[in-house]
Amino acid sequence: MSQGDERGYGDNDPGGRSDDAYSTLGGTRQTRTRMPRGTDDGEGYGRRPARNSRSLVMIVGVVVLLIAAIAFANQGGGDASGDAGEKKPDAAGAGPTAATGTKPVEGKNGTIASGFAHDQQGAQSAAANYAVALGSAEMFDKAKRDAILSATHDPAVVATLQTDMEKAYSAGFLKAVGLNEDGSTPTGLTFVSRTIPVGTKVTAEGVDSATVEVWCTGVVGMAGDGSTKPVTATWFTITEKLKWSGGDWKIESSSQAQGPTPVTGDNRASTADEIAGAVEGYGGFTYAR
Template sequence: MSQGDERGYGGSEPGGRGEDAYSTLGGTRQTRTRLPGGGDDGDGHGRRPTRNSRSLIMAVGVVVLLIAAIAFANQGGGGGSDGGSSKKSDAAGAGPTAATGTKPVEGKNGTIASGFAHDEQGAQSAAANYAVALGSADMFDKTKRDGILEATHDPAVVAALKADTGKAYSAGFLTNVGLNEDGSTPSGLTFVSRTIPVGTRTTAQGEDTATVEVWCTGLVGMAGQGSTKPVSASWFTITEKLKWVAGDWKIESSSQAEGPTPVNGDNRASTADEIAGAVEGYGGFTYAR
C-alpha cells in the first residue's frame, strides 16, 4: 500500500495514490449499513425487512476506492468507524502494536496469511496483512488480483469488486504507471508497489466486527535505467472495517487517508539499480501483534 493520474479505478474509499482513480484503494467514504428494525407497520404485523442492494453497491465502491488508493497511495478520505454495539479499544494507547507473544496465524491462503484469531489481536493482524496484499505489485495482474480479492474480502462483495477493479486496471491505466498494456513490466525495468505497515490500532470492536486502522508507508514506481517514473515513498493510514466470515476476518469495506507523514531525513536517494536490487533481494513479512 498512496499517486497522481495513475489511479485507475473509476470512481471518485482503502487503493493498498493519486487522484483516487480507484474508488477501492483509497476512497474517502465509509459505508455503514443499518439493518431494518422489527417495528410494527400499523396493522399488527411486523414489518418485513427490505433488502437494500444500494448499500451493498456502496460498500463495494468504497472497497474499490481503497484498493486503488493503496496502489497509488496519495491521498484519500478519512476512515469511518464501526457503528452499533462496538466499543473503543483499550489498546489504542502509547504502544498499541506491542508484541503479545501469541502465535498470529495457523495457515495461509495462497501467499496471504489466514486463520486469524477471533479477537482484537487477530483483527489487527488480518488488517495489516491485507493492506500489504492490496498494495502489492500482484494487484496489477488480473489473475493474481482476483485471487487477492477473494482471499481478503467478504464473499458478498467480491464479485462486484472484481468487476470494478477490472475496469480500473485498464490498459490506459497500466501504461500510465509505466507497465505494458497487459500489465507486464518493460524489459530492463522493475515495477515496485509495496505497502509496509508501521503500526495498527483498533478503533471499534464487536463480537464479529472490528474497525482497524493501519498506519503505512508505501513505495511505488519503476526502477531501472531509463525509468521515467522513479520509485517514491508516501505515508497513509488505511481504515478497514472487518467482519468475521466463515471462521476468519474479511474486509467488508475500507478507506484511506493521507499521513501521518514524518519529516524527510537527509538520506541520499539511491540509484535506480540499487532500488531494483533491493526490491528483488528483500522479501516481505507476515504481520502480526
Template structure:
C-alpha cells in the same frame, strides 16, 4: 485507466482525482466505498498525472506493528523465563521481544489466514491485507482476483472484481509505466509495496471490527531509463472487517494521507540499487 476521467471519475462525488496512486494496488481513497457499487474501483484509484505526482503516491493498500512475532514465539513457556534456574534464553526475554500471541500459521495462497477471533487477530488481519492489496500483484488480473477473494467478504468479491477490472484499464497501466497487459517493460522493475507501521482498533463487536493501519508505501518503476522513479508516501487505511467463515475479511475500506514524518537527509539510491533491493528483500507476515 487513461489519464483523465474514466467511468465518471474526477469531479463526481467519491470519484477519482488526478493523483496516480493510492493505497490498494497503487490507489488513494478518501471516503468510504462499499464494494459492489458502480463508482470506480472501490479504492479511489486515480490516473497518473506525470512523474511529479509520484512524489505523493501511495505504494499502496496497507505495518510494522508494535512487534513482529516471528522469532522467540513457539518455544516452551518457561524458555528464557529464568524460573527453571537456567540462564535466560537469548531470545524472547529482552525489551524488544515480540508481544502477543504466536503469529498465524495458515496461508490462503501467499496471504496469511486463520487469524484469532479477537482484537489482536483483527489488527493482524488488517495489516496483512493492507500489504497484499498494496502489492505489485494487484496489477495482474489473475493474481488480483485471487487477492480479492482471499481478503474480502465473499458477498462483495464479485462486484469488487468487476470494478477493479475496469479500474486497471490498459490506459491506467500505461500511466503507471506498465505495458497495456500489465507486464513490466524489459529492463525495468515495477515496485508497489505497502509496509504497515502500526495498527489500532477504533470499533469492535463480537463479529466485526474497524481497524486503522498506518502505513508507508513504495511505488514506481526502477531501472535505467525509468521516467517514473520509485517514491514513498505515508497514509492510513481504515478497514471494516467482518468475521466470515472462521476468519476476518474486509467489508470495505478507506484511506487518508499521513501521519507523515519529516523527510530525512538520506541520499536517494540509484534506480539499479532500488531494483536490486526489491528483488532481494522479501516481505513479512504481520502479527501482534
C-alpha cells in the same frame, strides 16, 4: 494497491478523492513484525528523488482510479466506526512492542496469511497483512488481483469488487503508469508497489466485527535505467472494516487517508538499479500483534 501521492482505497466518491493514496493513520496500538534473520539494510531507500510533474500525475492517477473502483464496490457500507452494537476500545497509549504471548499465524491463503484469532489482536494482524497484499505489485495482474481480493474480502462483496477493479485497471491505465497494456513490466525495468505497515489500532469492535486503522509507509514507481517514473516513498493510513466470516477476518469495506508523514531524513537517494535490486532481493513479512 497502488499508492508517493497515491490515495487510499475506498473514498466514497467513485470519481476520485482528496486524500493522498499512500496515506494511512497511525494509532494507539503497534504491530510487531517478525523480521527475517541476517538482514541488515545499511542505507535504506534514502531520500526520495525530486518529483517532476509527470511522475506526480502518474501516482495520483493510480490512486484516483483505484480508490474509485473500491469505493464503488463498497457503496452502502455505512460509517466504518458508527455501527450499532460496536464499542470503542480503551483509549490508552500505544500497545507494547513486547511479545503478546500469541503465536503468529501459520496458515496461508495463497501467499497471504490467514487463520487469524477471533479477537482484537487477530483483527489487527489481519488488517496489517491485508494492507500489504492490497498494496502489492501483484494487484496489477488480473489473475493475481482476483485471487488477492478473494482471499482478503468478505465473499458477499468479492464478485462486484473484482468486476469494478478490472475496469479500473484498464489497458490505458496500465500503460499510463508505465506498464504494458497486459499489466506486464517493460523489459529492463522493475515495477515497484509495496506497502509496509508501521502500526495498527482498533477504533471500533463488536462480537463479529472490528474497524482497524493501519498506519503505513509505501514505495511505488518504476525502477531501472531510463525510467521516467522514479520510485517514491509515501505515508498513509488505511481504515479497514472487518467482518468475521468463514472462520477468519475479512474486509467488508476500506478507505485511505494521507499521513501521518514524518520529516524526510538526510539519506541519499538510491539509484534506480539499487532500488530494483532491493525489491528483487528482499522479501516481505508476515505481520502479527
